[in-house]
């Protein structure tokens with residue numbers, strides 16, 4: 117359980133630590149720095165020691181935020197308007213067919229100037245990042261403006277997006293200009309951005325440094341490898357970002373609950389969802405800088421599409437008791453309709469008659485020499501599921517999300533099949549479970565580096581072992597031989 121600063125005890129069978137940027141939080145604005153959580157919230161100062169007392173090493177990371185400025189102090193005529201999406205795609209699959217007619221508020225695009233860069237260069241000595249006060253490493257993919265000016269010194273301008281904070285506030289978020297320079301320097305920089313000449317600050321930009329753990333001490337369930345029922349999730353695991361944190365919180369919550377019930381952990385692997393890629397990267401490779409989830413980190417991107425997230429994950433959620441019967445039934449129905457339509461299209465045969473070839477010409481497609489199924493015809497880049505209606509006039513009108521799946525699955529069939537073969541190979545190694553208590557010094561033939569890394573990371577599968585940096589394919593072969601020998605030895609006993 118948990119004991120609070122006031123001495124109150126909360127008894128529980130499992131604990132999930134999700135302290136965000138509050139743990140040992142320290143805010144930096146130029147020469148000023150003080151203990152604080154984000155946005156002036158109270159930091160968490162005692163917990164770091166009790167985590168360290170458990171033998172868990174903590175390290176510093178940092179992140180930052182730009183200033184918020186007054187909406188009416190901006191000259192939008194000097195900026196490019198950035199309207200919202202023409203077609204609003206809802207987040208939930210349950211809302212796919214809903215029509216949205218919302219008055220959207222636009223963002224604006226502007227740029228930093230040479231004059232702004234000069235002020236940054238002149239004041240670098242006052243930046244706690246460059247003067248060495250901040251020891252924490254910041255996120256590579258959301259650098260501060262001073263970081264960008266130093267690292268990309270050949271650029272004479274950087275993009276700045278002006279984003280409304282909400283409908284009921286005058287605050288505007290100045291995306292791309294986070295900074296830990298002193299407030300008066302920040303104001304000078306912002307005033308040299310096109311359209312911000314008369315800008316009025318409402319909140320200053322700042323950097324925040326916080327404590328995080330090395331996530332390789334965790335299992336894939338996000339439970340500590342040695343301390344049972346202690347879980348970690350979110351920023352404390354070295355990630356940064358809302359979705360990254362939410363995904364881990366969900367998985368830690370599910371696994372804490374399963375642990376308490378004495379059930380097997382719930383793992384999403386790298387081929388099943390981005391959650392799997394995120395957690396596997398963190399617990400297998402660790403991270404020296406705030407980790408952000410990007411699609412490029414996934415090797416099975418063709419399968420991990422946002423349009424098929426419901427088809428990939430709803431069943432898993434249902435089995436865990438987290439998805440309602442209604443939602444589950446809808447997904448099953450959707451899957452059936454997609455498969456039925458794919459089968460139907462395979463059965464429609466288009467023969468090379470004058471009429472069909474003329475129709476193909478109309479679609480700017482080459483004439484047929486042999487009969488083909490409509491399914492095959494839709495594979496042609498110039499023919500879409502919609503335009504193929506001329507060959508299939510009695511087609512039943514299907515929901516847009518089903519039409520989209522049908523078209524995607526047909527067009528990318530070849531690539532998806534190839535990826536499925538790779539996924540099968542991946543699963544073979546992934547399904548070879550490794551006992552986390554294996555004594556790797558007994559595995560003869562491992563390189564020294566592999567021995568050290570395997571002993572430290574304690575992978576839970578051969579697949580996970582193969583992704584540890586420093587563990588080579590030949591180490592994996594040695595490991596497979598060892599497992600085989602152990603299996604035979606065990607079967608002889």
Ligand SMILES: Cc1cc2nc3c(=O)[nH]c(=O)nc-3n(C[C@H](O)[C@H](O)[C@H](O)COP(=O)(O)OP(=O)(O)OC[C@H]3O[C@@H](n4cnc5c(N)ncnc54)[C@H](O)[C@@H]3O)c2cc1C
Pocket residue numbers: 134135136137138139154155159160161163179180181324349350351352355356357358359361362365
């Ligand atoms: C200034 C700033 C700007 C950011 N901008 C973005 C952005 O634009 N986009 C993006 O994706 N991400 C952004 N992030 C990152 C994002 O906010 C975090 O990655 C995410 O919120 C982390 O989620 P979490 O659940 O780990 O922690 P948090 O959301 O930080 O939640 C931690 C919670 O734990 C509580 N807590 C901490 N310690 C204790 C304790 N000892 N006792 C009791 N309660 C405690 C805190 O009060 C808080 O409610 C930003 C972060 C900061 C600091």
